[in-house]
Amino acid sequence: MKDKIYTIPVHDAYLSDAACPLCELEKAAEKNLLEYYLGPAMMEPDIRVTTNDKGFCRDHWKRLYLSEENRLGLGLVLHTHIDDLCKNLGTILDKSVPDKRKGMFNGKDKSYRQRIEKAAEAVEARAGSCLICDRIAYTMDRYIEVIFYQFFHEPEFRQHFAAKNGYCLPHLADLLRGAAKRLDQDEAAQLLAVLTAQQNGTMNKLREDVEWFTLKFDYRNAKADWKNSKDALPRAIQRLTGCRDLE
Numbered sequence: 001m002k003d004k005i006y007t008i009p010v011h012d013a014y015l016s017d018a019a020c021p022l023c024e025l026e027k028a029a030e031k032n033l034l035e036y037y038l039g040p041a042m043m044e045p046d047i048r049v050t051t052n053d054k055g056f057c058r059d060h061w062k063r064l065y066l067s068e069e070n071r072l073g074l075g076l077v078l079h080t081h082i083d084d085l086c087k088n089l090g091t092i093l094d095k096s097v098p099d100k101r102k103g104m105f106n107g108k109d110k111s112y113r114q115r116i117e118k119a120a121e122a123v124e125a126r127a128g129s130c131l132i133c134d135r136i137a138y139t140m141d142r143y144i145e146v147i148f149y150q151f152f153h154e155p156e157f158r159q160h161f162a163a164k165n166g167y168c169l170p171h172l173a174d175l176l177r178g179a180a181k182r183l184d185q186d187e188a189a190q191l192l193a194v195l196t197a198q199q200n201g202t203m204n205k206l207r208e209d210v211e212w213f214t215l216k217f218d219y220r221n222a223k224a225d226w227k228n229s230k231d232a233l234p235r236a237i238q239r240l241t242g243c244r245d246l247e
């Protein structure tokens with residue numbers, strides 16, 4: 001039996017009516033992590049070593065700020081993270097400045113573009129690294145492990161899995177990658193048969209719903225029923241991106 005801290009949320013997500021069960025799991029994992037980093041953990045020295053080093057991505061700094069919790073804690077985390085950035089990027093930026101040429105024929109530096117590019121890469125790497133994203137990725141990987149285990153060991157869960165309507169595209173990719181990594185050929189054949197049938201069915205329905213949404217703008221359809229199309233646009237965008245802010 002797999003670890004209960006992962007199996008229980010997986011069961012709950014598959015019993016929920018979420019359009020993508022993995023989005024449901026990710027949303028809960030993210031909420032816990034945001035609360036964690038805004039809580040007493042912020043003051044712990046070993047946690048601060050990691051926030052100083054990795055920091056958060058654009059989305060997660062924004063969510064930490066918009067939660068309006070623990071402004072002092074967030075300020076302290078930002079201060080020591082920026083301190084780390086100043087030491088690290090300060091030197092890299094200084095080194096990226098090419099020497100001025102000493103005359104028409106002297107002091108030509110063939111590698112100055114590469115050094116500026118390297119500085120840009122270093123800045124990007126710091127801006128893109130995120131403790132919350134890393135921990136979500138780890139947790140989602142455990143969830144996928146549990147999903148596969150349950151699919152092959154618990155007939156009841158397999159029914160729940162089969163009853164879903166597929167996944168958002170980023171999570172579909174995660175499941176496919178997980179299957180390629182973890183399943184033998186027979187297992188992959190069983191799981192992918194279910195997964196691909198439900199995903200294709202849902203995408204085809206979504207295409208019809210979005211099309212009908214556009215056709216409703218034709219005056220000849222003004223009085224026709226909306227069918228399933230009223231919320232077709234946010235549903236489609238969620239399905240394509242996993243974006244949760246449209247709810």
Ligand SMILES: [Zn+2]
Pocket residue numbers: 020021022023024167168169170171242
């Ligand atoms: Zn998803």
Ligand SMILES: [Zn+2]
Pocket residue numbers: 056057058059060130131132133134
């Ligand atoms: Zn992030």
